[in-house]
Amino acid sequence: MKPTLPKGTRDFLPLDIRKRDYIFNIIKNQFHLFGFDSIETPAMESLETLSGNYGDEGDRLLFKVLNNGDFLKDVPEEILGSKNSNKAITHLSKRGLRYDLTVPFARFIVMNRQHIKFPFKRSAIQPVWRADRPQRGRYQEFYQCDADVAGSSSLFYESELIRLYDEVFDQLSLPVTIRWNNRKILYGIAESAGLKDHFNLITIIIDKLDKIGNDGVVKELESQAFHSKDVSILMDMISTTTLPELKDKMKSEQGHLGISEMERVLSFLDSNGLKNELLFDATLARGLGYYTGCIFEVKAKDANMGSIGGGGRYDNLTEIFGMKDVSGVGISFGVERIYDLIEEKKLFPESVLGSKNTLIACLDIDSFGYAIKIQNMLRKLNIACELYPEPVKLQKQMTYANELGYAHVAIIGEEESRQNKINLKDMKTGQQSLLSFTELAEIICQ
Known part of the structure; x- marks a missing residue:
């Protein structure tokens, strides 16, 4: 038998592990300094827990785990005969590998609320799985390093998470741009353009801007039969580069609330300058459906690589598990891409390579x-x-x-x-x- 690895996975040699531990240890140390306690959740979650939280594209990337035993016995003959995998999966699989660490965290809060004190600051460093097409910096099995705060709507925590990003990447000697926006602003832009009823679809399309460019976004928007005038207003607003300029164009109460939230976060950052660039980006959408407030994405400077971090505010995530009014905010570090960049830029210190x-x-x-x-x-x-x-x-x-x-x-x-x-x-x-x-x-x- 010829030994092979499943696509999108990797072996790590001893030197690789030393390099990865260097990254993990810096992140863990900053998690500790910022007061985030470690937790762990299982590799598998109920498919019912995972499905519906990541948008249609995310749901397609979930790894499903076949039921134990004779997994075909409960599948109706008509479904087997039709070869309809979407209908069959509800009979074949009740579990899936976790897609991220945020939805399992929401489930964890609800099931362990009697053991935790709010606001609850948690960190987690564990592997996740996505059935994505493997490419440079993108794998089907990879680690995420998350920091979240649950049980508080204070915008101070957004500023804390920006500082956490700033400190970690400064310690790694990896200059980055921390891009940020607010989902309320995106909703306000859609409302100002007369397209609020299509908000979810619009955010999904805008989220592709890095991949397909302005022309591609316009083409996709117009393919939805949106009026060209409305598309023009939308594109003009998402091209705005400053909050004051956007405030003048905004014709939505919800949008103005989003701008006010971002200004509030900035007021917490005034007293302590950042080492990395913090950039308002009205095009930033973060396609995951559970975000409701400020959203973040981190990209390395002078590097041909996708995002190496992301996150945001989610107000309603635990509601799907029957627990209302638990607001949360969190960020994630994309360790695999961070590793590849530090390796490419030869930033690992001699003490690690020694x-x-x-x-x-x-x-x-x-x-x-x-x-x-x-x-x-x-x-x-x-x-x-x-x-x-x-x-x-x-x-x-x-x-x-x-x-x-x-x-x-x-x-x-x-x-x-x-x-x-x-x-x-x-x-x-x-x-x-x-x-x-x-x-x-x-x-x-x-």
């Missing part, structure tokens, strides 16, 4: 016990080390050390054991010294 610490090479079986003792003493000092598993020829052990990138080799033979010493070789300079254990520990800790 060598492993120390290999202990034992030359004879009688010295092996002493070598084990040295290994254990180093580990008690929290010094990473490894003992080669058998006393083979030194050349073989040195080759192993070179191939795995060890910084030092501690050589132990009959003479070293007799003197209670260790012969330490610096693999970069080739310098070799006979040392006591204390001297050894001091050198390899530098």
Whole structure:
């Protein structure tokens, strides 16, 4: 059998894991500093939980899990005969792999409300799955890193999440633009253009602007039989680049409320300047159907890559689970794309790319016990080390050390054991010294 990977998935080698841990650790540290507590939810959710929250396109990208046992037995013959997969799926599958971490979070809140205190600040770093077409920076299995606040409508949290984005990408030395908008503004634009009854469809089309451009958006809007005058008003408003300019054009109470919300968020940011660019973008739509207020999207500067972060305010997400009046806001980091960008731009620090610490090479079986003792003493000092598993020829052990990138080799033979010493070789300079254990520990800790 030829070994293969499912499309859109990847293996990660040890160096890859070190690089990914570098990113995860920076994000986790900032989550901690901003007061977000970690939770976890299952890889699978009920399809009933997942469906209907991501728009028609998102629902098509859900991975369904076949029911256990004879999954065909409950499918009516007429549906099997028609080969209608959309009708059959309700009989074939009751579960799906999670599409994101936000909808499971809403379900989590409702089921665990007796254990949490509002406002509840949660973080989660877990894999998600989407049956999307794999391409550069887009995978079918990938990690998301989310931070959300549930149970508060305070716009202060929007400013906190902007700061969180700013701090993480500054720590990663990856300059970004944090684009933001407000769904109320989008609704106001649609209402001002006389198209409020088609708001959901309009946001889906506007959300494609990066992919199909202005002409493509106009073409799609006109294909819906919208009047060209209304389309012209819409396109003029979404091309507006400042809130004051948009306020002059806005003819919607809801739209003005969205502008006021954004101005309120900006007032919380005045006292502490950002290191990255915060850019108002009236074209930003975020196609997911659950957003109701401010929305965010992050893109790296000077990079041919899609968004590496996104999120927004959702006021009604828990309502589908029977729990009303729980407003939330959250953001997500697209770790896979962040990883690819940092790799491409060679931004991983030398400490991440650097060598492993120390290999202990034992030359004879009688010295092996002493070598084990040295290994254990180093580990008690929290010094990473490894003992080669058998006393083979030194050349073989040195080759192993070179191939795995060890910084030092501690050589132990009959003479070293007799003197209670260790012969330490610096693999970069080739310098070799006979040392006591204390001297050894001091050198390899530098």
